[in-house]
Amino acid sequence: MADPAVPFVSLTAQHQGLAAEIRNAVGRVMESGWFILGPEVEAFEEEFASVVGTAHAVGVASGTDALTLSLWALGVGPGDEVITTPLTATFTALAISRCGARPVFADVDGRSLNLSPESVAKRMTARTKALLPVHLYGNPCQMPALLRLAGENGLAVVEDACQAHGAKLADRPLGGWGKAGCFSFYPTKNLGALGDGGMVATNDAAMANRLRRLRNGGQENRYIHREIGFNSRLDELQAAILRAKLPHLFTWNARRRALAALYGQLLAEAPLVWVDLLPDAETAAHLLVARAPERDRLREALSEAGVETLIHYPVPAHLQPAYQGLGQGVGSCPEAERAAGEILSLPLYPELTEAQVERVARAILEFYR
Numbered sequence: 001m002a003d004p005a006v007p008f009v010s011l012t013a014q015h016q017g018l019a020a021e022i023r024n025a026v027g028r029v030m031e032s033g034w035f036i037l038g039p040e041v042e043a044f045e046e047e048f049a050s051v052v053g054t055a056h057a058v059g060v061a062s063g064t065d066a067l068t069l070s071l072w073a074l075g076v077g078p079g080d081e082v083i084t085t086p087l088t089a090t091f092t093a094l095a096i097s098r099c100g101a102r103p104v105f106a107d108v109d110g111r112s113l114n115l116s117p118e119s120v121a122k123r124m125t126a127r128t129k130a131l132l133p134v135h136l137y138g139n140p141c142q143m144p145a146l147l148r149l150a151g152e153n154g155l156a157v158v159e160d161a162c163q164a165h166g167a168k169l170a171d172r173p174l175g176g177w178g179k180a181g182c183f184s185f186y187p188t189k190n191l192g193a194l195g196d197g198g199m200v201a202t203n204d205a206a207m208a209n210r211l212r213r214l215r216n217g218g219q220e221n222r223y224i225h226r227e228i229g230f231n232s233r234l235d236e237l238q239a240a241i242l243r244a245k246l247p248h249l250f251t252w253n254a255r256r257r258a259l260a261a262l263y264g265q266l267l268a269e270a271p272l273v274w275v276d277l278l279p280d281a282e283t284a285a286h287l288l289v290a291r292a293p294e295r296d297r298l299r300e301a302l303s304e305a306g307v308e309t310l311i312h313y314p315v316p317a318h319l320q321p322a323y324q325g326l327g328q329g330v331g332s333c334p335e336a337e338r339a340a341g342e343i344l345s346l347p348l349y350p351e352l353t354e355a356q357v358e359r360v361a362r363a364i365l366e367f368y369r
């Protein structure tokens with residue numbers, strides 16, 4: 001598709017609107033002459049912690065690193081198992097593997113497509129060390145049930161909130177429920193950098209200190225390495241840019257929700273089944289996903305009509321080539337596997353216009369007519 005009338009995502013409009021603020025942030029850092037672990041990262045950590053409602057936040061190089069360092073700081077390592085969902089960016093599972101532990105995939109609930117607490121309970125063993133729920137598409141997982149399960153079994157909970165900046169469950173921000181909440185600032189996220197970035201939010205001061213050490217090579221003081229750490233720092237430039245964007249997060253999220261509602265109205269007659277939200281959820285509406293009959297033919301028809309769509313995700317993590325060695329084959333997570341063949345993500349971002357949503361809806365209705 002050369003230049004779709006409705007691209008799946010477009011960041012240029014957002015950045016045009018904020019050009020002065022972003023240029024100002026970049027200029028401030030350049031003139032300061034300080035680029036790694038300085039005042040911008042410190043200020044952004046404080047501002048972001050207040051959004052998540054945690055006492056601490058630690059900036060790192062990516063969402064994957066936020067997850068990896070969190071699990072590492074909790075002592076997850078060889079011989080341990082961490083239970084997560086197969087319906088996610090496979091990066092979630094890579095973080096477990098990077099710690100030397102084994103990802104164990106529990107199935108999703110067929111309506112929300114988030115981790116099913118019942119399936120998690122069935123996959124727990126004596127080796128299970130932590131649970132890693134993912135708030136997929138920006139929609140909250142069943143945190144009370146998962147925290148109860150973890151509490152009864154002495155497990156830590158690390159939240160993958162990489163798609164859920166600003167989302168809430170029962171009025172409580174996601175990323176603030178577990179021992180650690182992990183965020184990605186990949187450019188297309190609800191809060192995106194002009195490059196890679198990530199953050200861990202936590203209420204545990206000792207964990208925050210360990211994470212600060214781990215991200216900086218394991219150094220306790222300059223040139224004294226207390227442990228074998230990582231090089232995973234959020235840089236000053238990205239932190240300054242993210243500070244310019246953060247004040248807009250809640251307005252952007254509200255706009256995403258409004259556009260999602262408009263899709264819902266316009267497509268009330270279409271045979272799409274929308275992914276369900278928990279009753280007390282405030283979604284970040286990172287992605288708008290529906291199960292669509294004849295999904296692949298619909299995608300093609302939309303593409304011909306100038307509408308770009310994607311699938312999140314076409315291959316569940318347990319069926320990825322990289323994970324063949326785990327022995328969790330086809331049939332081990334039937335709900336996730338079925339969903340992967342039916343789900344379709346429609347364009348959804350704050351700068352999308354109502355006219356574009358109408359165009360998408362028209363093309364979908366036409367296809368099913």
Ligand SMILES: Cc1ncc(COP(=O)(O)O)c(C=O)c1O
Pocket residue numbers: 062063064065088089091092134160162163183184185186196197198
């Ligand atoms: C659910 C989820 N987990 C983890 C990641 C990894 O984040 P990053 O790309 O910043 O490493 C992403 C985004 O790519 C994601 O969507």
